[in-house]
Amino acid sequence: MRIGLLTEGGYPYATGEARLWCDRLVRGLPQHEFELYALSRSAEQEERGRVPLPSHVTRVRTAPLWAPADDGRSHRRRERRRFAAAFTELVRGICGADPARFADGLYGLAALAWEEGGLYAALRSETAVRAVESACRAPEASRAVQRAQVADLLEFVDELERMLRPLSLDWYEDLREVDVCHAAAGGVAALPGLLAKRFFGVPLLVTEYGVQLRAHYLETSARDERPAVRALLAAFHTRLAGEIYSQADLLTPGNAHARRWQERCGASRERLRTIYPGMEADRFAAVGEDPGCGDPHTLVWVGRVDPAKDLIALLHAFAEVRRAEPRARLRIFATSVGTGSGAAGSATAGPGGPAGAGNHEVGHAVGHGYLADCRSLAAQLFPDEAADAHAVGENPVTFEEIGGPDVPSPAHAYGSGRVVVLSSVIEGFPITLAEAMFCGRATVSTDVGAVVEVIGGTGLVVPPRNPRALAEACVTLLQDPERAQRLGSAARARALELFTVEQNVAAFQESYLRLLARGPARPDGTGVPFEQPPEARVPGHWATPTWATPHPVPAAPPAADPAGPPTRGDDPEAHPGLMVPAARAERAASPEASA
Known part of the structure; x- marks a missing residue:
């Protein structure tokens, strides 16, 4: 099977969203061919290079969203x-x-x-x-x-103009030959697959771990845009999402929260299948298999320092925890400083291009300012104990980074305590919560995004923006270590069942086969799945074996609307709406192209 993987701002680049899970998916299916079609978001992303690719990635096509797609042509x-x-x-x-x-x-x-x-x-x-x-x-x-x-x-x-740049790409001659187009995100990333489905009948699968439409709303609400521009952009993304959801052959949301968004935008339930993200359980095995490790009086928070994570509420809650449990400590491990956009937990980033770059810099300034506010609040809440914000073991609240000699990995961060806290007001799929579950840690979380779906009763859930409820739940687990251990063991078992790389890869493998097994590969009925053997794509002149020669299929009757767009296998002359240029037609008819 040949799969065309469509990405935006991520794989195969060394930085960006969806990089890890796409890499795990490709490496987990070595029996299939992959072709990568990637949209980059910035020059910096391209300068940082790409990740090493396995041998079964047969083609890589890239295009910048940040650079003008000017071909120098003008219309008559x-x-x-x-x-x-x-x-x-x-x-x-x-x-x-x-x-x-x-x-x-x-x-x-x-x-x-x-x-x-x-x-x-x-x-x-x-x-x-x-x-x-x-x-x-x-x-x-x-x-x-x-x-x-x-x-x-x-x-x-x-x-x-920037969002419609994929319409001008020269990818479609290649995409028409793949068996399945798999868009790693919705929105602009899925545009090439949408057109390949429309014009050539290529099956389209769209995966959304963070709903692009939701991320756009959160992002624009934090930006200082004109109301009319904000309304127009929101309407465009809503229409694009609705068209993608209505045309995709299969939608694979990463959780029920994303699934509800897709259903409200017009996605049919019959074409929805939830596939949870896959994580490498081995990274957390040492901590998860040793439930007794970690300080029983320590609360752990891990994540990106961002206003959407609501560390202010967590610090106020911890002040109440300290009054009930004077030995309690809070260790805050920052994986990065967020942009302040509020798009937490989503698999998207700010806009590309020069304007987007400026907003990104302002966002980082907001994130660093928020971190300074959190440090200042900790010093006010614990004035006698916060003289040194980095001295672990002396202060009840510490701000630390993962990657140093003391905490070299996230597993060590989770293993430093017995209870992990998530205080967000906005979340998509809470990755840090799933990682804590792999580590066998009891969790206290706010009821946002897909939190309840992820923990499934293996942790305590409280309303967001409620420091008192958050404090009471933390105290409950600190004062009952046996219950915390039982919840942690149940959480690890749930994570190993639902959130591993193996289950993720197996689910996508089944989805690919399901798309091909539904019927003819072409909408006009002139082909069947796997009718063209892999040998036919080897460069050079090779004789097709007799067993691989497809049986003739009667031509389908002409469509009711002869002016409609051509589909895979149609005669371009019958559809003036999409005439293939002469050079392309000659190349498509040449023996080298058919080989």
């Missing part, structure tokens, strides 16, 4: 009219209540970019700005959109 009068019609449909679908217009406009722009190019210049033209202005002034547009000014229109068109 006929192409300009065609662009204006498609773009008008797109923006009317964004501003109005008809998602079908958005889809028609999106596929119309994709067909134009495929045949003629020049989409970069067209999206930055006066025609595009006027089309957005007309859509914003339409009666069906929302009040926030109708108030858009010229500066708002220009900013939105600029953002829209």
Whole structure:
């Protein structure tokens, strides 16, 4: 089987989201071929290089989202009219209540970019700005959109051009030959797979461990944007998510929280299958198999220092814990300083491009400021004991980093205490909570995101933004070490059953086979799964064995709408909406291409 893996801002780059689980997935399925199609978010990410790839990764195609996709082409009068019609449909679908217009406009722009190019210049033209202005002034547009000014229109068109850059990629000749397109995230990352499904009938699988639409809402709410621009961008992401969810053959959310978001955006339950993230249990085996290790009076917090983690509430809660348990200590292990965007637990990052880079720097300033506020609050709550914020063993609250000689790994951080605390107000899939479960630790968590689903009754859950409830739960486990140990043992057993790399890889392997087993590989019925043997893709002239020769299949009757977009196996001449250029048609018909 040949799988086209689509990523954005992650694998195969050495940094970014979805890097680890994609690498584990690829390495866990060596019997299949993988082709990687990656969108990068910054020049810095590309400069840091890529991770080593296994031999069964046969092709790697990359494209920058941060760089303009200007091919130097400009449209003639006929192409300009065609662009204006498609773009008008797109923006009317964004501003109005008809998602079908958005889809028609999106596929119309994709067909134009495929045949003629020049989409970069067209999206930055006066025609595009006027089309957005007309859509914003339409009666069906929302009040926030109708108030858009010229500066708002220009900013939105600029953002829209960046998000539609995948439409101009030259990946689709390669994607039409894969057996399954697997998008490692929703949103822009899934656009190439969406078009491969639309035009060539390639099955599309979309995985979301952090819902892109939710992450966008959280991110834009923390940014100082114009209300009209925020409303327009939110409408675009909502329409794009709805189209992806309605067209994907299979959606694999990482938890029930993400699944609910997808269902509310139009995803069908029949095409949803929850696949939990996979983690390397061996990293935590030494701590997990030794339940007696760690200080029984120590609470542990591990994560990214970010306002969404609500360390302020945790410090206030720990002040009450100290009054009930004077020997209690709180060790805060920072894996990194967050951006302050509020998109905690999501598998996404800030926008790419120059504007996004500036926001990223401001976000880091916010994160470091939040860490300073937490240190200051700890000094105020424990004035007689917080003279040295780094001296472990002398102060009730310590701020430490993972990676030093004392705490070289997260397993050592979790193993330093008996109870792990999560105080977030926003979470997607709580990775640190699952890691604590692998370590056999009892947990006290706030009821946000997928927390309840992850722990499944093996820990205590309290409402968010409630320091008193958080303190009472912590005291309960500190004063009852036997109960804490029982909960920790149950948590480790649950983690080993649900959250290992092995279960994750096996679930995706089954999903790939399920997509191919549903029926003909092409929507027109002219092919069957595995009809083309792997030998046919070896460079050179090779004779196809007689047993691999497919039986002739009667041609399917013509579609009811002859003007619709061509699908895999259709005759391009019958569909003027997506004419393949002559050079591409000749290359597709050559013996070398068929080999």
